[in-house]
Amino acid sequence: MYAAEVDQTLTLPLAEALEGLVRLPEGQWFERKSGRIDPKDLAVPLVALANAEGGCVVVGLHDGAVDGVPGARVNALRQAAQDFTRPVVRARVEELELAGDRRVLLLRVDPGEAVHETAKGDVYLRVGDESRRLGFAQRQELEFDRGSAPFDGTRARGNADELDPVQVGAYQLAIGSSSPEAMLRARGLLTRDGDPTVAAYLLFAASPQMLFPNAHVRVLRYTDVDRGTGSRLTLDDDADVRCEGSIPQQIDHAAREIERLLPRRRALTGSGRFEASGIVPRDAWLEGLVNAVLHRSYSMVGDHVRVEIFPDRVEISSPGRFPGIVNPDRPLDISRYARNPRIARVCSDLGIAQELGEGIRRMFDEMRSRGLTDPIYTQTHSGVRLVLSSLDTLPREAVDQLSRGARHVLDVLRAAGRPLGTGQVEAAAGITRPTAIRHLQKLQELGIVVWEGQSPRDPRAVWRIS
Structure with a gap:
């Protein structure tokens, strides 16, 4: 559901607006509650939305019908944030008057500037259509990430x-x-x-x-699988494009440039014909681009979003590490958490993005439907890199024979996009040399990687994916 649908529904005449609110699916920014809800229970969705990206709670709708809030209970529900949330959630209240001294309340919740909790001390986070209670570790990480107000809500120096x-x-x-x-x-x-x-x-x-010189997307294409340096730089002529303007304009411009520069190959399609298509599915790289622009750190002024196109892969890098409640090793389990909640919600209104978790799942599905390897996320000391490889996925029987460590070593080679020496694999994977050699030999045994060198002591010997 797009965030704008609630606002669009409310522009209709009252009867149609109520019918529309009853039909709208609950989601990241919208929840319905019965008019009989207790004020302390109403604090749960208020806290969950404030800890995420804000949103709207409509009180007086239940089980597909309008039950309304009795006039005598309106004030208690209006004061739920004041009485049962800490720090107090900022929520603006609107009333839709019904017959018989009953009303429907709309509580519009702003993204919080700190971690909010209920009067009982419980912390909730909005994830999709759920108000999810956080455990101790998740709460602690959320508090670390919300140590100050989200940067996108601070005052800009412009007017x-x-x-x-x-x-x-x-x-x-x-x-x-x-x-x-x-x-x-x-x-x-x-x-x-x-x-x-x-x-x-x-x-x-x-x-x-x-005001923000590095708030742009840079699209580059290389002629080789390795970037090279100096005189060996493989950057293609006229293939270094800076996409500027507002965030929607940046995304639109960058998408057109990626489409133009992405290598294409002929493959048998569902129509039964051989047709030219990009080495990586459009929906996969577009989702990666949108996530990078929307969720990057704009307070880090020294870097920009980069989309690097190689003959065998697309790499998308963005400033700012994953928030603490996200585990980059398990991207399909990522909970909804936006570093820039206002930007994310507006872009949802405009149809540019929906929900983070849904987009990542779609990206994995697109790559798998083409028989390609899963997207690979890696985290540096200051940013996140996504690798979308055109390599075919491994047969299931080969995957079943690999330990978790061997799969990690394989991901390191895939993410590098070029052959690596044993020492380079050791450093990139963060493991000891004997462990790296053991995993590499297992991959070699299965025919997944190939060792290339003149002798066992050749310092220039490398491992490459077969």
Whole structure:
């Protein structure tokens, strides 16, 4: 579900709006609750949304029907955030009046500037359509990541006059807001003093690079599987493109350049014909690109998003490590957590992105449907790199014979995209030399890798994927 659907539904006449809210699926930014809910129980979704990207809770809808909130209970529910959340969740309340002194309440929750908990001391996080209670370790990691307010909610040094009225107007139309200012405030894109936030500037300024020079995407293509250096640099002529402008413009421009520069090969398709297609499925690299731009660290001013295209793979690098509650070794288990909650929600409104976990699953599905190896995430001291390889996946019988360590060594070779010496494998995998040799020999035994050298003591000997 796109975040804008709630706002679009509310522009309809009351009866149609209520019917639409009953039908809308619950998701990352939307939840329904009965009018009979206890105020302390209402604190759970409020805390969960505040700890994620914000959203809307509608109270007075239950089991596919409108039950409404009795007038005598309205104030207690309006004060649920004040009475049962710590620190107090910021939520704006709207009322839709029904017949018979009953109402439907809409609580619009802003992303929190710290970790919020219920009065009982429980911490929840919105993940898809669930308000998921966090264990001690997850809570601790969330507190580390939320040590300060998300950067995209801080004040930008620019002013509102620098926002592009065409882009602002298009977004206002997308969510059905009554005015540009109301739209910006509804998505937390203005500070309390009415100044644009970092998110507003990156999303709607005509040239956000004036304040954030590294807020762009660089697309490069190499002629060899290794980048090379100096005179051996393999960067293709006229294949180094910087994609600037607002975030939606960057993504659109970068996607067109990747499509143009991506190597193509002829393969038998579902139509029964041999047709040219990119070495990596479009949906896979597009998801990787969108995630890199939306979830990168914009407070790290020394780097930008890079998409590097090689003859056998695509590498996408972005500044900022995964948040602590994410395990990069198990990407399919990643819980929803946005470093830039305002940017993520606006891009969902515009149809650029949906839910992080869903996108990663789709990326894996696309690669597997083409018989290619799974996407590989690696984390450096300051960023994240995604490798989408055009190598065919291993047969199941070969995979079953590999230990976890051997699979990790194979991923190291795949991510490198070039032959590596034993010492390089040892360093990249973070294991001892005897362990590296044992795993490499097992891969060699199965015919997965090949050793190339003049003698057992050849210092230039390397291992490559067969």
